[in-house]
Amino acid sequence: MRGERTKDRAGCGKRAGKLFPDVCFPLFLRFFAAGKKLSLASRRFLCYNKTTMRPHDKKAALAELERLYPDARPALHYGSAYELLVAVILSAQCTDERVNKVTEKLFEEHPNPAAMCRLSQEELEGYIFSCGLYKMKAAHILSASRDILERFDGEVPGTVEELMSLAGVGKKTANVVYSVAFGGDAIAVGTHVFRVSNRLGLAKGDTPAEVEAGLHRAVPKKDWSRAHHWLIYHGRRVCHSQKPDCANCTLAVRCDFVQRPPKKKKGATARTD
Ligand code: SF4
Numbered sequence: 001m002r003g004e005r006t007k008d009r010a011g012c013g014k015r016a017g018k019l020f021p022d023v024c025f026p027l028f029l030r031f032f033a034a035g036k037k038l039s040l041a042s043r044r045f046l047c048y049n050k051t052t053m054r055p056h057d058k059k060a061a062l063a064e065l066e067r068l069y070p071d072a073r074p075a076l077h078y079g080s081a082y083e084l085l086v087a088v089i090l091s092a093q094c095t096d097e098r099v100n101k102v103t104e105k106l107f108e109e110h111p112n113p114a115a116m117c118r119l120s121q122e123e124l125e126g127y128i129f130s131c132g133l134y135k136m137k138a139a140h141i142l143s144a145s146r147d148i149l150e151r152f153d154g155e156v157p158g159t160v161e162e163l164m165s166l167a168g169v170g171k172k173t174a175n176v177v178y179s180v181a182f183g184g185d186a187i188a189v190g191t192h193v194f195r196v197s198n199r200l201g202l203a204k205g206d207t208p209a210e211v212e213a214g215l216h217r218a219v220p221k222k223d224w225s226r227a228h229h230w231l232i233y234h235g236r237r238v239c240h241s242q243k244p245d246c247a248n249c250t251l252a253v254r255c256d257f258v259q260r261p262p263k264k265k266k267g268a269t270a271r272t273d
Pocket residue numbers: 196199200238239240244245246247249250251252255256257258
């Protein structure tokens with residue numbers, strides 16, 4: 001009997017120990033932050049990255065995403081790190097299907113930086129016209145190709161920092177190339193990842209950098225690269241930007257957007273991202 005009671009107490013202690021960091025601590029910080037006039041930065045820090053999803057819900061949501069999309073992979077077609085880099089630059093504000101159509105001919109004739117640099121800005125614009133923002137994208141592709149030739153001996157560099165040093169390559173593009181082409185641990189925060197993470201409550205933030213930092217905390221490092229694809233798939237198939245299909249979403253039981261929707265502001269008519 002005594003042994004059982006001791007065991008019970010030990011179990012109770014364990015549960016209480018889990019309850020404190022999972023529930024009580026974030027709640028305490030929220031009440032504390034609400035009652036004090038603190039700077040925005042302090043409130044954000046105290047509000048636990050503004051996320052309301054509890055750690056065990058995050059774990060379960062990630063497991064569900066993995067179950068839903070076990071074969072999630074990039075939709076862009078590429079045969080080398082260089083082709084992936086060019087395809088990702090072209091994919092800004094453009095569908096992957098459109099990019100794949102455009103790159104089919106472009107990569108057949110200009111598969112590497114040396115061949116790409118033989119094109120003039122106008123000639124390259126002719127290839128990529130239908131992707132939109134073609135003037136800017138052509139300039140970025142040519143500048144990045146020249147950089148790769150002059151500074152990296154014609155090989156795409158394999159670190160996020162070096163990738164970001166290429167003209168026209170930002171954090172998201174660098175993270176995609178680093179994780180997909182080089183197998184590195186990175187989460188690229190594009191439009192789908194940003195929207196789904198915020199709605200779910202997996203990682204909340206006003207900027208991609210804030211969401212990326214939140215995802216780094218929520219997702220085990222070994223899953224960063226795959227989680228990026230899970231969130232993209234969910235954003236494309238279920239959690240659409242205009243009309244999320246919450247009625248048919250298996251994550252609804254844990255999702256902030258459904259379980260803890262933000263209060264509507266006075267005069268607001270429709271909810272936006
Ligand atoms: S419940 Fe709705 S908002 Fe939440 S992840 Fe699913 S589709 Fe998106």
